[in-house]
Amino acid sequence: MKKSKKFFGIITIVVIIGFVLSACEKPDDPKCPPHTWGGDYVTAPTCINGGHTTQWCSWCIETQKIKQTTAAGHNWGNNAVTSPTCTEEGYTTQTCSNCLTTQKINQTAALEHDWNTVSETIREGVQGKKCNRIGCNKITDYKFTYAVGEKGPGGGTIIYVGIGLYSTTIADSSTAYYREAAPTYEGSLNNRWYDWYDAKWRAGRSTYGGKNDWYLPNDSELRRMLTVLDLDGSYYWTSSEIDKDYAWVVAREGGQIFVNRSVKANLWCVRAVRAF
DSSP: OHHHHHHHHHHHHHHHHHHHHHTTSOTTOTTSOOOOEEEEEEEOOOSSSOEEEEEEESSSSOEEEEEEEOOOOOOEEEEEEEOOOSSSOEEEEEEETTTOOEEEEEEEOOOOOOBOSSOEEEETTEEEEEBOSTTOOOEEEEEESOOTTSBOTTSSEEEEESSSSSOOBOTTSSBOOEEEEOSOOBSGGGTOOBOHHHHHHHHHTOOGGGOOOOBOOOHHHHHHHHHHTTOOSSOEEEEEESSSSEEEEEEEETTEEEEEEEETTSOBBBOOEEEO
């Protein structure tokens, strides 16, 4: 008797499980029970996507979307105006108060430069025509007073004229158009040689021609200096460091440039340079 009850109990469970598993699989079959929707989950509309409510059937894993709504659309405002410049367009930036997306409207073309018709002195040894528009610092039609090989205002020799070949920013954050080599050097001719630290100090304290902006040249500037001045002979210190113990030295012999690393404690020649 107990075995029969157990058997019929198992059969009943199997039938129920089968009914559940078969439920909702054939919604068009009148023998199949209908979906039982519930568990509403609301997805609110955004600026670009519509909203809806998602429902799940409690019998199966089917879902459906109901109460669908259209996208809310952007709410533009907070207009920020960017005025055009000589090289950049102007526009108004709008921000959506809902999603913080931005867009550009009212775009206008760049103004282009309004060059002065008369050249003026830009800085020592340099003339050019400035743009008249407020906030534009561009210059065109450069004219240089000094030429390479000529005597410079510091009593030395001009070794470079132009824009952009070397580092062009000097102490006052303006542009340097010249490099001038000091009129003399300290080294083998007067039997005075210096380590790297002393070389930087002595170059920086030079006052040739009443100028106080002399410094120890980097390796590129020194190569240029030795070539323009046609200087052969000993090695010269550069300001270009390799690490805490080594720096670069440059020499010229027979028209050929030699660049080597040297311990900073070694003694070599010094020749200052200035940028203006």
